[in-house]
Amino acid sequence: MSLLRSMRTGFRRFGAIFYKRQRDAEFAAELKSHLQLHMEDNVRAGMTPEAARREALLKLGGVEQTKENYRDRRGLPVLGDTFSRFAIRSPHAAQITGLHRGHHPGHCARDRSHHRAIHCRPFHTPHTAAV
Amino acid sequence: MGDKADVWQGTLTLMILKTLETLGPLHGYGIARRIEQISGExxxxNYGTVYPALLKLEQEGSIECAWGVSDNNRKAxxxxxxxxxxKQLxxxxxxxxxxQAILAKVLSAEPST
Known part of the structure; x- marks a missing residue:
């Protein structure tokens, strides 16, 4: 493969990390169209709609499996996973979030109201007079 | 081994390119069907393997895609x-x-006596 072609592929695979949901939806639509076309052909060949659908799915090799293989080829799986893990689990990221919460007036107000709701308000007793 | 042959490693993209050259713009299902038909069944x-191969070719810039309407009035x-x-084809x-020529020569070599 030429250098230019490798670079183009690399850029496109890297770019695909950022539009995951949109591309997933687009491929789901493409697979749906594929199955419809195949089912129509099968029905024209004399199959019942149910058998036509079953055969189309079988020939595809499974919708989820196909999606999985496509996703692997579309992005950079290792890099994509690393980014997700970093964003969720990194202690550094958590620390930044903690600091941010501590200094943000909105969060402080929300925390205070949460504290009041739980610790300061009396329990709700439906029939106070009876008690 | 069954009656049907599996697709050899690395040949699917070549077959896809050739199909597109022969038939012009086509959807994934049409490409897969055509490859099977041309091989005389x-x-x-496995039709699902066509899509990662199409994506690979698209990423390399060998093919491009756009949504259109099929003969049956289906979006594809x-x-x-x-x-x-x-050029790649x-x-x-x-x-x-x-x-293929090299392999044919190797396979047709007479056994030494």
Missing amino acids: VLSL KYYKLTRAGR GREAREWQQA
Whole structure:
């Protein structure tokens, strides 16, 4: 493969990390169209709609499996996973979030109201007079 | 081994490029069907494998795609060959023919007595 072609592929695979949901939806639509076309052909060949659908799915090799293989080829799986893990689990990221919460007036107000709701308000007793 | 042959490693993209050159813009299902038909239904193709191969070719710039409407009035994604893809097809077809010729020579060699 030429250098230019490798670079183009690399850029496109890297770019695909950022539009995951949109591309997933687009491929789901493409697979749906594929199955419809195949089912129509099968029905024209004399199959019942149910058998036509079953055969189309079988020939595809499974919708989820196909999606999985496509996703692997579309992005950079290792890099994509690393980014997700970093964003969720990194202690550094958590620390930044903690600091941010501590200094943000909105969060402080929300925390205070949460504290009041739980610790300061009396329990709700439906029939106070009876008690 | 069954009656049907599996697709050899690395040949699917070549077959896709050739199909697009022969038939012009086509959707994934049409490409898969055409490859099976042209093999005289001898080739056992898992249709799901066509899509990662199409994506690979698209990422390399050999094909491009756009949504369109099929003969049955169904929305489908159509793939077409680019100029780079046409060049790639020529190059890969030559390489494949060379490999095939070499293999044929090796296989036809007489056993030494």
